[in-house]
Structure formats: structure tokens, C-alpha cells
Amino acid sequence: MRYEIRVDGQLSETLAEAFPELGHVVMAGQTVLFGPVVDEAQLYGLLARCQSLGLRVVEMRQLPD
Amino acid sequence: MVSAVAESDKWVPGPTVPAVPGLPAVPGLPAVPYADPLGDPFLRTRFVLPARPATFLRRQRLVRHLDQALRTPLTLVNGAAGAGKTLLVADWAAGREEPVAWLTVEPGDRRPGVFWAYVLQALRSRGVPASGTVGFPADPSRVDGRLLAALAAELSGRDEPVVVVLDEYDRVTAPEIAEQLEFVLHHAGQGMRLVLVTRTEPLLPLHRYRAAGRLTEIRAAELAFTPEEAVALLELHGLALPVPAGRALVDRTRGWAAGLRLCALAARESADPEIYLKEFEADRSAVADFLLAEVLLRQPEETQDLLLRVSVLERFCPDLANALTGRTDAERLLVGLHRANAFVEDLGHSWYRLHPLFGEILRAHLRVRLPGLEPELHRRAARWLRSSGFLPESLAHGAAAGDWGFTAGALVDDLAIGQLFTGLRSEDLDQLFSRMGPEAASPAAHLVRAARDLARCDLDHGLAHLHHAEEGLNADVPDASEVAAALLSCALLEALAARLTGSPVRAERAARAAGELREEVPAHLLARHPELTALLLTHLGSTRLWAGRFEDARAALTTVAGTPGDASTVLPREEAMGHLALIDYLNGWPGRAERKALAAVSEAERFSLPPPCGSGVVRLVLAAVAVDRDELGRAQALLDETDRLRRATQDPVTAAGRAIVAARLQLLRGHAGAAVEAADPAVSAAMTSPWAASHEALVASAAHLAEGRPEKAAEALRDVSVDQPACAVEAARIQLAAGRPGAAMDLLDGVHAGGRTGPAVTVRAALVRARAAQQAGDTATARRLVGHALLDARRERLRRPFLDALPWIRPLLATAPLHDLAAGWLTSGPAPRDAPPRPEARPSPLVAAELSGRERDVLERLARLMSTEEIAADLYVSVNTVKTHLKSVYRKLAVNRRGDAVRRARDLGLL
Numbered sequence: 001m002r003y004e005i006r007v008d009g010q011l012s013e014t015l016a017e018a019f020p021e022l023g024h025v026v027m028a029g030q031t032v033l034f035g036p037v038v039d040e041a042q043l044y045g046l047l048a049r050c051q052s053l054g055l056r057v058v059e060m061r062q063l064p065d
Numbered sequence: 066m067v068s069a070v071a072e073s074d075k076w077v078p079g080p081t082v083p084a085v086p087g088l089p090a091v092p093g094l095p096a097v098p099y100a101d102p103l104g105d106p107f108l109r110t111r112f113v114l115p116a117r118p119a120t121f122l123r124r125q126r127l128v129r130h131l132d133q134a135l136r137t138p139l140t141l142v143n144g145a146a147g148a149g150k151t152l153l154v155a156d157w158a159a160g161r162e163e164p165v166a167w168l169t170v171e172p173g174d175r176r177p178g179v180f181w182a183y184v185l186q187a188l189r190s191r192g193v194p195a196s197g198t199v200g201f202p203a204d205p206s207r208v209d210g211r212l213l214a215a216l217a218a219e220l221s222g223r224d225e226p227v228v229v230v231l232d233e234y235d236r237v238t239a240p241e242i243a244e245q246l247e248f249v250l251h252h253a254g255q256g257m258r259l260v261l262v263t264r265t266e267p268l269l270p271l272h273r274y275r276a277a278g279r280l281t282e283i284r285a286a287e288l289a290f291t292p293e294e295a296v297a298l299l300e301l302h303g304l305a306l307p308v309p310a311g312r313a314l315v316d317r318t319r320g321w322a323a324g325l326r327l328c329a330l331a332a333r334e335s336a337d338p339e340i341y342l343k344e345f346e347a348d349r350s351a352v353a354d355f356l357l358a359e360v361l362l363r364q365p366e367e368t369q370d371l372l373l374r375v376s377v378l379e380r381f382c383p384d385l386a387n388a389l390t391g392r393t394d395a396e397r398l399l400v401g402l403h404r405a406n407a408f409v410e411d412l413g414h415s416w417y418r419l420h421p422l423f424g425e426i427l428r429a430h431l432r433v434r435l436p437g438l439e440p441e442l443h444r445r446a447a448r449w450l451r452s453s454g455f456l457p458e459s460l461a462h463g464a465a466a467g468d469w470g471f472t473a474g475a476l477v478d479d480l481a482i483g484q485l486f487t488g489l490r491s492e493d494l495d496q497l498f499s500r501m502g503p504e505a506a507s508p509a510a511h512l513v514r515a516a517r518d519l520a521r522c523d524l525d526h527g528l529a530h531l532h533h534a535e536e537g538l539n540a541d542v543p544d545a546s547e548v549a550a551a552l553l554s555c556a557l558l559e560a561l562a563a564r565l566t567g568s569p570v571r572a573e574r575a576a577r578a579a580g581e582l583r584e585e586v587p588a589h590l591l592a593r594h595p596e597l598t599a600l601l602l603t604h605l606g607s608t609r610l611w612a613g614r615f616e617d618a619r620a621a622l623t624t625v626a627g628t629p630g631d632a633s634t635v636l637p638r639e640e641a642m643g644h645l646a647l648i649d650y651l652n653g654w655p656g657r658a659e660r661k662a663l664a665a666v667s668e669a670e671r672f673s674l675p676p677p678c679g680s681g682v683v684r685l686v687l688a689a690v691a692v693d694r695d696e697l698g699r700a701q702a703l704l705d706e707t708d709r710l711r712r713a714t715q716d717p718v719t720a721a722g723r724a725i726v727a728a729r730l731q732l733l734r735g736h737a738g739a740a741v742e743a744a745d746p747a748v749s750a751a752m753t754s755p756w757a758a759s760h761e762a763l764v765a766s767a768a769h770l771a772e773g774r775p776e777k778a779a780e781a782l783r784d785v786s787v788d789q790p791a792c793a794v795e796a797a798r799i800q801l802a803a804g805r806p807g808a809a810m811d812l813l814d815g816v817h818a819g820g821r822t823g824p825a826v827t828v829r830a831a832l833v834r835a836r837a838a839q840q841a842g843d844t845a846t847a848r849r850l851v852g853h854a855l856l857d858a859r860r861e862r863l864r865r866p867f868l869d870a871l872p873w874i875r876p877l878l879a880t881a882p883l884h885d886l887a888a889g890w891l892t893s894g895p896a897p898r899d900a901p902p903r904p905e906a907r908p909s910p911l912v913a914a915e916l917s918g919r920e921r922d923v924l925e926r927l928a929r930l931m932s933t934e935e936i937a938a939d940l941y942v943s944v945n946t947v948k949t950h951l952k953s954v955y956r957k958l959a960v961n962r963r964g965d966a967v968r969r970a971r972d973l974g975l976l
Binding site for chain 2: 007008009010011012013014015017018028029031048049051052053054055056
């Protein structure tokens with residue numbers, strides 16, 4: 001499955017490195033992280049990582065394959 | 066920091082047989098109840114209230130709300146990282162008169178046994194519970210319901226509540242821990258107030274608490290700073306700001322405490338704070354990301370370097386930080402950072418940690434700014450921690466560095482290899498070393514591999530690794546004292562290998578080597594690891610028992626059973642008590658055997674070990690006693706329980722014990738063929754065990770007799786050793802039943818093993834003589850002998866020998882004095898008890914005992930129509946190993962053939 005996670009604010013390149021398994025696009029006031037997610041466990045892990053980096057998740061959705 | 070467990074050396078080389086063979090002293094309370102359940106001094110920093118920095122802003126509205134926590138059983142402080150939860154609760158708790166037990170949860174606490182060990186320790190550090198009835202968990206993955214019930218009962222009896230704060234509770238993810246917490250909370254009543262400080266919603270039924278008005282909730286919205294509070298906070302940082310500017314700042318940070326704090330730091334260090342704040346408001350970066358980078362870049366170069374490097378550590382002191390930077394300025398820098406309230410929190414005793422939020426971001430910066438340095442940092446941390454006596458942390462960092470030679474060496478040199486087998490750390494260690502690759506080739510690495518394989522009863526691989534380790538140790542011996550710890554670890558594994566291969570020579574050699582090596586290793590290491598000695602002596606005792614040397618076995622096992630109890634040795638103690646019980650049973654003392662087995666069970670319960678545990682020998686003794694008492698349903702249930710243990714089929718002693726019980730049950734059900742099959746313990750041992758072989762021969766003989774082949778029955782008895790009184794007497798019974806009274810009497814006359822034999826033997830002997838007398842027409846003697854037997858058997862409720870004699874003994878039991886002796890426990894009579902239950906046929910189990918991973922592998926290949934040889938080749942194991950697995954698969958699925966096994970497995974959805 002592929003997911004995209006939209007977080008509040010523009011991420012620096014450094015912080016985006018905290019998600020090496022995901023690609024990212026910075027747009028006005030938001031950053032979209034996207035990429036393949038193996039299973040739910042990884043999905044929750046990514047959410048927890050967002051939380052521990054102080055990121056606010058505004059949207060998360062599964063992408064069509 | 067050296068262990069607080071100041072225990073004396075436990076090695077007792079000589080046998081210490083009690084004058085009266087009876088119950089071993091049931092170990093009382095742990096000798097050092099406040100010792101770390103993980104065998105190390107507790108990191109006190111986890112039990113102290115975090116210090117509030119000078120710039121901490123007390124917010125009265127939150128404090129007043131938190132005061133409600135004393136009126137509701139449960140309080141939840143729930144918000145994002147850096148929302149100011151911990152400091153709020155710590156500040157509130159510091160002002161309380163009630164005792165407050167504080168625990169900062171760490172990732173290692175995710176297993177219930179470990180979690181509760183720390184919660185109990187947090188409570189005990191506040192003098193709660195006062196009594197010693199609560200016990201200690203010793204199995205990492207579970208805690209006994211009775212322990213929790215005892216804790217709740219203790220708490221509910223308190224006059225004033227104890228406030229329990231669990232900080233960073235989000236690190237607890239196991240649903241069963243939430244259930245257990247709720248259980249304790251519910252039953253503790255007014256005696257406990259639980260405060261959970263967490264980033265995520267805990268798995269407690271909050272809606273119920275909320276509906277009943279039993280929940281105090283402080284959530285993110287309430288934790289957020291108001292503009293007025295933001296202004297006050299910035300003022301503490303020396304920044305004066307009008308309220309409208311404060312409002313804009315709160316809008317930008319959403320009132321997030323960490324954001325405001327970073328903002329204050331960044332602004333304070335900028336040329337013009339007001340302009341800086343305006344720019345920050347206009348910026349669109351992620352708040353934490355932006356601010357942290359800003360604040361970090363404003364630090365001097367060496368401070369930045371320090372912060373990046375310590376980000377790999379959970380906590381650190383200046384010396385450890387210096388080890389990572391290679392400089393000597395950490396103390397000055399850390400004090401400065403803490404004073405400025407930037408990045409680091411003071412844990413007291415000059416230990417610090419990074420604020421969890423900043424830690425994550427700093428690690429991201431580390432990877433970008435100093436790429437590839439992480440392993441080296443872990444390696445340096447591991448070495449510093451090792452030399453300072455923090456073994457678990459050292460192992461974790463050694464593993465993170467991938468430096469397996471060092472990591473395995475640290476475990477072995479600390480004499481901690483026994484922790485792979487017993488104690489709260491076993492699962493974590495096993496998991497940690499599961500990542501070790503084949504390239505690590507030091508003797509210590511081979512020892513760790515051997516230990517992990519042997520712990521899983523994988524003899525093929527375990528012995529090979531042990532052999533490699535020994536070769537390595539013998540090859541380079543620059544200084545014998547340097548490898549003493551490794552050689553002693555080797556001796557432990559040798560003893561275990563000896564036990565699993567039924568090789569007494571090997572076991573004695575290992576014990577002798579261990580005795581000499583103990584002189585060469587530092588005494589404090591031995592004292593810190595009592596489990597090493599306890600395990601070694603248990604293996605020695607078990608091997609001696611296998612060899613039929615009961616008294617020698619008893620000497621070693623009694624030493625273990627008498628070891629003062631703590632969590633690290635409870636598993637070997639339980640096993641030693643079980644083996645002592647088995648000796649009593651084999652000597653014909655079912656009552657004593659049962660008492661010892663039950664003492665072992667209650668000791669295991671006190672430490673929350675799962676039933677069954679270890680090799681399962683305790684359960685088997687209870688099952689064997691149940692057969693003697695004709696409680697066949699109970700015997701079968703106990704037998705099924707031990708089948709859940711992999712060890713039960715691979716450990717020679719347990720496998721033999723299991724074979725005896727299973728075969729006797731099959732005989733009683735009239736399944737002679739199945740009994741013969743069950744009587745074979747199916748272990749490959751270096752020597753045959755006299756008692757195991759005798760019991761096997763007896764079953765074969767009894768089966769022949771039952772199927773009408775007295776000649777063959779008598780022939781089979783030739784393999785029965787007369788040194789085993791219980792077997793000799795049973796053999797005499799069969800001889801008599803086969804029409805050979807002379808041979809029977811010869812056997813009985815040969816049984817004179819001093820005071821060793823108990824009622825289970827004497828009762829059976831008396832019954833054989835009685836039957837012989839009856840056949841000879843001497844009814845008076847027969848009656849007198851049966852009377853003696855009844856008297857001996859009554860106390861022990863030994864029903865089976867009489868039921869075996871039912872056809873001929875019935876008329877005797879009907880006569881006056883004997884009728885009274887048998888009434889109530891053996892036959893229906895004036896006493897309230899009914900007649901003993903008849904051997905009932907048990908339906909085959911609805912759900913098969915769970916298959917092990919390996920058994921499943923074999924089964925799957927069976928389903929693909931592979932031959933035994935093909936399966937062996939495919940799984941890289943020997944043909945015999947595959948056969949053993951097949952046997953257990955058949956047994957667990959209750960089938961006898963390959964085709965049936967596959968069919969049954971399909972029916973059960975196993976394939």
C-alpha cells in the first residue's frame with residue numbers, strides 16, 4: 001500500500017531525513033510525505049515518529065496503487 | 066556503580082543433605098527486597114520527580130484542575146510531546162503531602178513482568194506496600210494475577226491514598242498491561258490514585274470512568290498556553306512582550322509549550338528579539354523543526370557537537386558525554402544548557418537527558434551533519450558503560466553499534482550468561498543477540514550462540530557452537546585469569562549439554578571445572594550472578610538423577626533449593642524442587658513428592674512464573690502422584706499442561722517422567738499398544754537411565770500381560786533393575802499375575818534398599834505378598850498384609866495399588882476390619898466420600914496441543930509428501946531430530962501415522 005501523510009509546516013531537508021523511507025514535497029505551509037507502507041504497524045510507527053518530532057499531522061490517506 | 070545485591074557466595078561444593086530427608090526450606094522473602102528485579106541497582110532517576118527549571122511557569126488553572134486527581138481514581142494528562150505535561154505533574158506532585166510514587170516508563174518496560182517489577186519498586190521506594198506478601202515478578206512476559214490481587218488488597222487497606230504517577234505511559238503498548246492496571250486500580254479502591262502522563266490515548270475504558278465521574282482529564286487544549294501565560298513565560302526568559310504580540314505567538318505555536326520555550330531562547334539570542342518574533346510568526350516552517358535548528362545553530366560549535374553526539378543516548382552524565390565527544394568540557398556545557406533551560410533536563414546525581422522531542426530532532430540532525438558516525442558513538446558509549454558497570458545499557462549500545470565481539474564479550478565477562486536462561490532480562494537478551502550475525506567468531510560470541518540454542522533445546526547447533534567456543538578458548542590462552550569467566554560460562558553450558566544429553570560424566574567434569582574456576586573469577590561477579598551457580602547445580606543434579614544416583618542428585622539440588630530467593634534464581638530453584646520431588650516419587654513417597662512439588666508451584670506463583678515453567682518436571686510429579694491416587698482426569702490435565710513446554714519432550718529426565726505417566730494412563734485405559742509407544746521417552750541420551758529403562762520395561766511387560774502373553778511379559782521383566790525398588794515390586798506383581806509366585810517372592814526379597822523406600826513401594830509389596838498368601842490358601846496372612854497396606858496407604862490416599870488388585874482383593878475388603886480401613890477413601894462407606902472414580906475414558910482433545918515452529922516445519926513438509934531423509938536435509942537437521950519432531954507431532958495430534966497427521970492438521974486448520 002502507498003500512503004501520503006500531510007503535516008503542518010514546511011519541513012527542513014534535515015528533518016525530512018528522519019523519514020528516509022518516504023519521499024517528500026514541501027508546499028505552501030505544509031509538507032507531504034509519501035511512499036510505500038508495508039503494513040499497519042509501520043503506518044502507526046510513522047505516526048508515532050511524526051508525534052515524537054513534534055509534527056502536526058493534518059491529513060493521512062491511502063493512495064490508489 | 067556496583068550491584069546493591071550484597072549476597073555472599075552461594076557455591077556449596079560438598080553435599081548438604083538434610084538429616085531428615087524432607088521438605089527443603091521454602092525460601093522466604095527475597096534476601097534484598099529492594100534490589101533491582103533486573104539484577105542491577107535501580108536507576109534511581111526513574112523514580113524521582115523531574116526537577117523544574119528556573120524558567121518553569123506554574124499555571125494555577127492547571128494546578129487547581131489537577132487537585133481533582135485526589136478525588137478520582139484515574140487522572141489523564143494527555144498531550145503532544147513538549148506540551149508541558151511532565152513538568153506540570155511533577156510540580157503538582159512535589160507539593161503533595163500524600164506519598165507519590167513516580168515512575169518514568171522506558172521502552173524496555175513493555176513486557177508486563179518488567180513493567181510491574183518497576184511499578185512495585187516505585188511503590189516500595191515510598192514504603193508501599195508495607196508487608197512482604199506481594200511478591201516479585203520473575204518472568205519478563207507475565208505477572209501473576211495473585212500478585213496484582215495482593216497488591217490491590219494491600220493498597221485498599223490504606224488510610225490515605227498513594228498517588229501513582231506513570232510518566233511517558235505512551236511507551237506502554239501491551240493491552241494486557243492496561244487491563245492489569247485497571248484491575249489493580251479498581252480493587253485498590255480509595256487506596257490508590259493513578260495519574261497517567263501520556264502522548265497517546267491509553268487502552269483503558271476511559272468512557273466508563275468519564276461517565277461515572279471517576280476521571281480527571283487534562284488534554285492538549287487545556288495544556289496549551291493562553292496569550293497571557295505566553296507573555297508571562299517569555300518574561301521569565303527576560304523578554305517583555307505586549308499581550309497582542311503574545312497572542313500572535315500563541316497562534317503560530319498553537320500554545321505549544323516547547324515551541325514557546327524554544328522561541329524565547331532563539332529570540333533572546335537574536336539581535337532584536339521583537340523583530341525576530343515577528344519574522345518567526347510570518348515563517349511557514351514546521352515549528353519544532355525551525356526553532357530547534359535556530360536554537361541549535363546559535364550554540365557554540367562544541368555545544369552543537371555535544372548535543373548531536375549525546376542524542377544517541379537515553380541518559381548521560383558529563384563523563385559519558387566526554388567519552389562521546391573526545392573532549393573534557395561536557396560538565397561545563399551541560400550545566401550551562403540546563404541553566405538556560407535548553408535541550409537538557411537534569412535527572413539529579415549529575416545525570417541528564419535530552420528532552421524527548423529534541424532528542425528525536427537532534428538525531429535527525431546528527432545523521433545529516435555527521436553521517437556514518439552513529440555506530441562509532443554507540444561503540445564508545447558501550448565501552449564507557451561497560452567500564453562503569455552498566456551492563457544492560459552497554460549491551461544495548463554494543464548491539465546498536467553492531468560490535469558483537471564486544472557485546473558478547475561483555476555479557477560473558479560479567480558472568481551474566483545465565484541471564485539468557487532465567488530472570489526478567491532473558492527475553493530482551495535473547496532478542497538482542499538474535500541480531501548477531503555469523504561473522505562474530507570470538508569464543509564469547511560462540512558461547513552466546515550455544516546458550517541461545519541450548520535454551521531452545523537445539524542440541525545439534527548448540528553443541529557445535531559450544532565446541533567452537535571451547536576450541537577458541539583453548540587455542541589462545543595468554544593469561545588463564547583473563548578467560549576464567551568465559552571458561553566458567555563454558556562449564557555452565559557444558560553442564561546443560563550434559564543434562565540434555567543424559568551424560569553424567571560430562572556433567573561431573575563440568576562441575577569440577579566450575580569449582581576450580583570459581584576461585585579465579587572476581588567474587589563480586591559471582592555474588593552478582595547467583596543464577597549461574599543455581600543453574601549449574603540444577604543441571605548437575607538433573608544429570609545425576611538421570612543416572613539413578615539419587616543421593617548425589619539430592620545433594621546438588623538441595624543446595625539450589627536452599628538458595629535465598631530472588632527473581633534471578635527462581636527458575637532453577639523451581640526446577641531443583643521439582644527434581645527433588647521426582648526423587649521422592651521414584652522412591653515411593655508420593656506425599657512428600659506432592660508437598661515439594663506444591664512448594665515449587667507456590668514459589669513459582671510468587672514470582673509470577675507461568676504454569677508450567679522450566680522443564681515441567683513439577684507438573685509431571687503431580688501427575689504421577691495423581692495416577693497413584695487414581696485421579697486420572699487430573700493426571701491427564703497436568704500431562705497436557707506440560708506438553709505445552711518444548712523442554713518437556715527434550716529434557717531426558719522430564720521426557721522419562723512424562724513417558725511413565727503417559728504410559729500408565731494408557732495402560733489404565735486398556736490401550737496396551739499405545740502404552741508401549743508412550744513409554745519410550747524418545748530422547749537420545751549418552752547412557753540409559755536405570756529407572757527410566759526399568760519403567761519402560763515394566764510397561765512393555767504389563768502390556769504383554771494385558772494382551773494375554775505371560776511368557777513375553779516375564780521376558781520383558783528381565784530389563785527391570787532390582788535396584789529400583791518401585792520397579793522391582795511392580796515386576797513382582799506381574800510375575801505373580803503371570804503365574805510365577807517363586808520369581809515374585811525372589812524379587813520382593815531382593816528389595817531392601819534401607820530407609821529409602823516409601824509407602825508406594827511397601828503397600829504394593831504387601832499386596833503382592835497378600836495375593837501370594839491368598840493363592841496359597843493362607844487367607845489370614847493375606848488379610849493381615851492387606852490390613853497393613855491399607856494403613857500405610859490411607860494417609861497417602863494411595864488408591865491405585867488396590868484398584869489394580871480389585872478382582873482378588875474385593876472379598877478381603879468386604880471383611881470387617883479391612884472394610885472399615887478402606888471405607889471413606891477407597892470404598893464407599895460411612896465416610897462422606899463416594900467410591901473412587903473409575904478410570905474414565907477421556908475424549909480426544911478438541912484442540913491439539915500447540916505445535917512448535919519446528920514441528921510445524923516438519924508437518925508442512927510431511928504434507929508435501931517428503932520423506933524423513935528429505936525433510937532432514939531440507940531443514941539442515943539430523944534424521945533423528947526429524948523423527949523426534951514427528952513423534953511429538955503425532956502425540957500432539959493424537960495420531961499414529963503420517964497420513965493421519967496431515968489429515969488431522971488440515972482438520973484443525975494447522976496447514
